[in-house]
């Protein structure tokens with residue numbers, strides 16, 4: 001292609017409607033080879049709907065979509081053969097063993113039996129399930145089932161792996177095991193496209209991401225770039241005793257904002273967030289005003305702060 005590397009995924013004005021409801025409302029996306037790209041957004045943002053279009057299993061209502069340089073309306077099977085898909089809900093065959101799930105899937109792609117056997121062994125080693133190869137899938141933990149689904153998605157040696165909420169519903173330990181495996185895949189040069197509503201997952205795994213809300217893209221960039229563009233270096237979190245009907249603590253902090261010691265104050269139901277370059281300095285000023293918070297915490301800004309700034313809402317409620 002004339003030396004030009006085409007984006008693996010290119011979307012322009014992509015729309016998906018269900019009846020009169022618009023789930024994806026005109027998004028532009030470019031995903032490049034080798035990168036780890038994320039869609040970060042709350043439930044209902046349109047992430048899964050987007051992933052099904054990118055997976056060439058759900059036709060767009062409008063807009064332009066090219067996947068691996070092909071048109072999904074024409075080349076669906078050719079596209080799907082080169083994708084690895086980890087859907088939001090595991091759809092493993094629970095009656096089969098771990099190994100059989102991979103073997104059946106590989107045969108479905110028309111791969112030779114010996115090749116599938118060899119890859120299955122390698123992939124079960126990769127997801128650390130070799131010792132469970134002969135076990136039925138049904139009784140396995142959620143984290144193990146997720147690892148089987150990921151191994152299965154790799155059987156056809158895909159160019160791109162689509163992961164829809166890879167760790168939702170898992171306990172913290174199982175999440176960390178998965179993150180570590182996905183990081184290894186990324187290091188091997190596999191292009192990852194993932195959705196998540198966990199800002200820490202997006203920060204850990206994504207080179208670049210879009211913040212998605214109500215079917216639209218609110219911002220795009222690297223995790224650090226988004227934080228630099230949309231938040232301050234630090235955040236001072238304050239909790240105050242509940243004051244029914246009294247003056248709000250946010251109002252009492254107005255002098256700090258006026259003086260520029262704090263850039264912005266967000267009032268959440270259970271705490272105040274003070275956006276500032278220097279959280280400790282801001283805390284000194286809060287105390288100098290005579291305010292007495294029950295607790296205070298200085299932390300770095302996160303993608304959660306970016307989301308709050310862009311949408312006025314929190315990611316996980």
Ligand SMILES: Nc1ncnc2c1ncn2[C@@H]1O[C@H](COP(=O)(O)OP(=O)(O)O)[C@@H](O)[C@H]1O
Pocket residue numbers: 018021022023041042043044045046047048049050
């Ligand atoms: N097949 C469908 N029919 C009707 N509405 C749908 C369908 N799939 C998704 N939706 C709606 O589209 C919106 C976006 O859904 P989804 O893409 O699953 O969001 P997310 O994955 O970000 O949570 C939701 O309001 C959902 O109810």
Ligand SMILES: [Mg+2]
Pocket residue numbers: 047048049088164165
């Ligand atoms: Mg979803």
